[in-house]
Amino acid sequence: MNSCLVFLDGGFISKLSKHFGNGVYIKFDLIKLAENISKKQNLFCKYLFYYTAPPFQETPPTNEQRKRKEGYDNFLKSLRKNKSITVREGRCQRIVNSEGNTEYKQKGVDTLITIDLSHIKDDFPDVKKIILVSSDTDFCPVIRDIKKRWKMEVILYSYFDKRRNSKFSVSNELLNCCSKYIPLTKEDFDESLLNKK
Numbered sequence: 489m490n491s492c493l494v495f496l497d498g499g500f501i502s503k504l505s506k507h508f509g510n511g512v513y514i515k516f517d518l519i520k521l522a523e524n525i526s527k528k529q530n531l532f533c534k535y536l537f538y539y540t541a542p543p544f545q546e547t548p549p550t551n552e553q554r555k556r557k558e559g560y561d562n563f564l565k566s567l568r569k570n571k572s573i574t575v576r577e578g579r580c581q582r583i584v585n586s587e588g589n590t591e592y593k594q595k596g597v598d599t600l601i602t603i604d605l606s607h608i609k610d611d612f613p614d615v616k617k618i619i620l621v622s623s624d625t626d627f628c629p630v631i632r633d634i635k636k637r638w639k640m641e642v643i644l645y646s647y648f649d650k651r652r653n654s655k656f657s658v659s660n661e662l663l664n665c666c667s668k669y670i671p672l673t674k675e676d677f678d679e680s681l682l683n684k685k
Contacts, residue, residue, distance in 0.1 A: 619643045623657070646671070
């Protein structure tokens with residue numbers, strides 16, 4: 489079985505788990521998810537890159553923000569014990585729109601993914617396949633470069649619906665620049681549920 493690298497956009501996958509959970513986040517195991525989607529492509533997940541951002545903190549943080557950060561830190565600490573995972577962190581930005589609604593967005597994560605994608609041949613010279621779990625068109629230039637320069641296959645796992653103004657949309661450009669597109673499903677999350685122990 490050939491090996492692959494999995495690049496997982498944490499913000500996208502978290503939003504999708506809430507969507508598939510009908511407004512409640514599905515508690516799934518990142519490593520299991522990476523292994524399962526790799527296996528479905530007859531690949532072995534050699535290494536996982538996970539990209540996220542810490543929860544927003546005011547100065548000083550509220551009690552709820554402190555608790556959320558504590559849970560986040562414990563989660564990352566447990567992930568980092570695994571030598572086959574690299575965790576990269578961007579930052580969280582709070583945006584208040586013109587209607588007074590508050591949104592939180594990850595910043596810098598796409599740049600971190602692009603940097604790692606551009607160095608993979610140096611770090612993993614034997615790997616010929618990549619699985620990217622995301623929906624962002626910003627990765628198209630680096631995907632094209634990887635395919636042209638190193639003849640690597642880039643498999644996109646993503647999700648989109650065809651509803652107007654949906655938060656889940658994937659451009660044709662991203663679908664076309666990848667070697668293959670596989671839709672992520674609720675089943676992928678259900679097969680990767682967190683062990684309650």
